Amino acid sequence: MTNYREILKKYWGYDDFRPMQEDIIKSVGEGKDTLGLLPTGGGKSITFQVPAMAKPGICLVVTPLIALMKDQVENLKKKGIKAYAVHSGLTGMEIQIAYDNCIYGGVKFLYLSPERLSTPVFLEKLQHLKVNLLAIDEAHCISQWGYDFRPGYLKIADVREHLPNVPVLALTATATPRVVDDIQEQLRFEKKNVFQKSFERTNLAYVVRKCEDKEGQLVKILSSVQGTAVVYVRNRKKTREYAEHLQKNGISADYFHAGLTQKVKDFRQQQWKSGACRVIVSTNAFGMGIDKPDVRIVVHMDAPDSLEAYFQEAGRAGRDEKKAYAVMLFSPADKMQLNKSVTTSFPEKEVIHKVYDSLCNFFQVAVGHGEGLVLDFNIGKFCTAFGFNILSVFNSLKILQRAGYLYYTEDSDIPSKVMMQMSDFELYKYQVANAKLDPFIKVLLRSYTGLFTEYASIDEDLLAQRLKVTRDDVYQALLTLSRAKVLHYIPQRRTPLITFLHRREELRHIVLAPEIYEQRQKEYRQRVDAVLEYATTTHICRSRLLLHYFGQGNSNNCGHCDVCLDRKKQNLTDDEFSKIEEAIYNTLNAEPISAESLTEKLSFAQDKTWKVIHWLEDVGAVSENQDGVMEWIGKR
Incomplete structure (x- = not known):
């Protein structure tokens, strides 16, 4: 029998698996189609990396997140495991070399974006790959x-x-029961096979605070709860504003969003991970693949548009199983913003059609052409040229992406890359004949390995530092070497990308099917309503609300969310309160009666029953009509 623990220890340094990991690995090792539901920070990557290492051949990993792809490939390479990532940010030659190395070079992992799977180049190469596992992330x-x-x-x-x-x-980290069934059906599982870790986080206290002065409340929270923190906001501008506000109040903070350069992102991430920076204020771009166990608090300054997103982001707190907090600051403006987002996220179909047509004209793509094109995309320039609102364009692109016409990648930060084109002997002759460029070539070869067989990401600043020259000197030298065909140099570029997945269609042939538009709009509305319910319900334990959403019924009150703590102020035990509350609910559901009759009918001490009734009235779960009859109006 395969000793998966030996592989885990050899490459990852762990003595044992986390709960559920080994069960998933054994299921896959036995050749069974498997769905693993592990919460954020549950170690999902181990569940495909370990069994893939135990078998000959290569593991195909499908993920939509380019940043996560690159991180995992780098981490595997550091462990001495060969891995490649193929995505829209690469040149055709880079992709070709990556595929060839996967066929002939003993590569164990090939990361791909889902759109890549249907390309003729990939399907042709697939015939020559010995695949041992197909892993689907997200x-x-x-x-x-x-x-x-x-x-x-x-x-x-x-x-x-x-x-x-x-x-x-x-x-996946989050899925409702309906989604769990649909995943298995869409992936054509031979039989249903789900391993699901409970979504319950017993150490995490969920809190919703209703407030108008969010900045003041944030400072107050971070001053009372010590330790590392993440603060989530909805837009990039706010990340900087809140970080500066915290700094002015003596709290160590920095900001993070997708628009920063990779070097800045890496630096700020490392400062936060090391503890040099206590608080990171970020859009939802922060957190993917980052495993910092001692985060004590996650604060959402704005309500997210789904409980799936909220659960993932909040779940980055307390991975060390020690007490932690997930706080949502909520105001009437959040409710308005969420309701408005339903409209803004789904522009009118005429607008979407117009965006598509204008985009094709912007890139001068003729009808019947364009399939497979990958193009740099300046959304600001595009909006100015055609008079569009930037939010309408962004959401139209997302819908066109869902419909399969194109793929939009925001702010791809693609580092400079180099690959040698001359053989060792040719290079030696070139160095002898070009003494001025010899130092550049030597430092390049000493700094990066594998340059003769694959593209390597390089850092011009690092090379400049080692050569004691300017960055521009390095850039010019690399350009000269590239023109001389000594090497192929792809300078760094940082831009959103548009990939045309389909040839340009005439507008009358653009189809936005109900499942792409109307049904998605309806689903989005339901998710927004679930967030609003979570934020505004004040009589049901927050943890129970979340667990119910993800299909875990019959859960107990957590005892430490804001709702549970408020109930405890009645000086009743949790068990007493729950039993009285349940009895009130059952009685009023059977026959609405007056409060006095209710207290007489129930078998509990009347003073305790009155306490629960008053609390339920205060939080809006029960009410008394004009005839003095009580009714249950809250959710259960």
């Missing part, structure tokens, strides 16, 4: 009912036809 994206549906994921099932007897491991 598997909820394949479900029409998932909060982040991506049509590219639907291609995965077709790829399975080329991979007979290769098991699939689908992984």
